[in-house]
Amino acid sequence: MAQEIKSLAIATAPFAEKPRHAGKFRRLLARLSSLPSRAIDKIEWFGLTTQKIANTLRFEHFWREKIAKDHRVTIVPTFNKTTGKHPIWNVAINWINANSASGTILELGTNNGGSLKYFVDHLPQTFRLVGFDCFEGLPESWDGLPAGSIKGFGGPVELWADEPEKRREVVANLERGIMFPPPPQPNVEIESGLFSESVTRYLIRSGWPRDLRFIHFDADLYISTRPVLDTICGTLRYRYLILFDEFYSVNHEFKAWSEFVDLYKLSDWRVLSASEDGSQLLIEMNVHAPLG
Numbered sequence: 001m002a003q004e005i006k007s008l009a010i011a012t013a014p015f016a017e018k019p020r021h022a023g024k025f026r027r028l029l030a031r032l033s034s035l036p037s038r039a040i041d042k043i044e045w046f047g048l049t050t051q052k053i054a055n056t057l058r059f060e061h062f063w064r065e066k067i068a069k070d071h072r073v074t075i076v077p078t079f080n081k082t083t084g085k086h087p088i089w090n091v092a093i094n095w096i097n098a099n100s101a102s103g104t105i106l107e108l109g110t111n112n113g114g115s116l117k118y119f120v121d122h123l124p125q126t127f128r129l130v131g132f133d134c135f136e137g138l139p140e141s142w143d144g145l146p147a148g149s150i151k152g153f154g155g156p157v158e159l160w161a162d163e164p165e166k167r168r169e170v171v172a173n174l175e176r177g178i179m180f181p182p183p184p185q186p187n188v189e190i191e192s193g194l195f196s197e198s199v200t201r202y203l204i205r206s207g208w209p210r211d212l213r214f215i216h217f218d219a220d221l222y223i224s225t226r227p228v229l230d231t232i233c234g235t236l237r238y239r240y241l242i243l244f245d246e247f248y249s250v251n252h253e254f255k256a257w258s259e260f261v262d263l264y265k266l267s268d269w270r271v272l273s274a275s276e277d278g279s280q281l282l283i284e285m286n287v288h289a290p291l292g
């Protein structure tokens, strides 16, 4: 027999032109609501700058505690045009090769595919590599760059770097709005779209990685880093590596990392390598646990 659904009584209050703030301070602040939006933007800028100052001081503290006191940390040169980021990538690759013969590598922020190509070229084919990107540039403004910055060709074209003719064709097709084909490397997969959608899609399809060796965060933004750290890294209890590409961006990757380790109360990790300026940072997670 169908259950009878009764509508519930709703208590109402008099119509309000303005919100009835509960707190005294909020009521006081609300008096400033007639300020022009440019002035409100200035207030926000002041807030972000203050946060940057606090996070820069925290960054110095981090360096003192986690790097200066640990002489095992490999310091590599700051990014330059000659060596690129190869020195710290090589530290990661050597660790992976020394510790395992297969596993999963994830890259958040693949863009033209330059870093992913380097990793796939230097690891055996038994490793599966997955690159995530929306290929539309940064979804939000970042450290002075507007949203949409760092947009490359619109696909991971460097994966075809060994076949210049094919690479040119992929680039030309992207310019005409034609999607790039599957990567030429059978062990590389590309997940297109915003991480909020593509990471979720990947996890539903493949499950949580049981053999993650290395996760490369190269999406610059706090909002692109913290949710993935929480979702993927928050659950892993085995040994693996995390590489941040813009760790010195104190309101973004550094903030995401600091909040993440606090939230999950993680202490069994160490810095394996850092660039001299702190922009790239390689972390070994769950140091005392076995590999997955």
Ligand SMILES: C[S@@+](CC[C@H](N)C(=O)[O-])C[C@H]1O[C@@H](n2cnc3c(N)ncnc32)[C@H](O)[C@@H]1O
Pocket: 108, 109, 110, 111, 112, 113, 114, 115, 116, 132, 133, 134, 135, 136, 137, 138, 139, 150, 151, 152, 193, 194, 195, 196, 218, 219, 220, 221, 223, 224
């Ligand atoms: C610095 S680039 C990556 C460079 C690449 N790893 C390399 O070394 O060649 C950053 C990339 O992150 C992507 N990105 C940032 N936030 C994202 C998000 N929430 N979802 C998808 N892609 C994102 C941007 O589209 C951009 O291509």
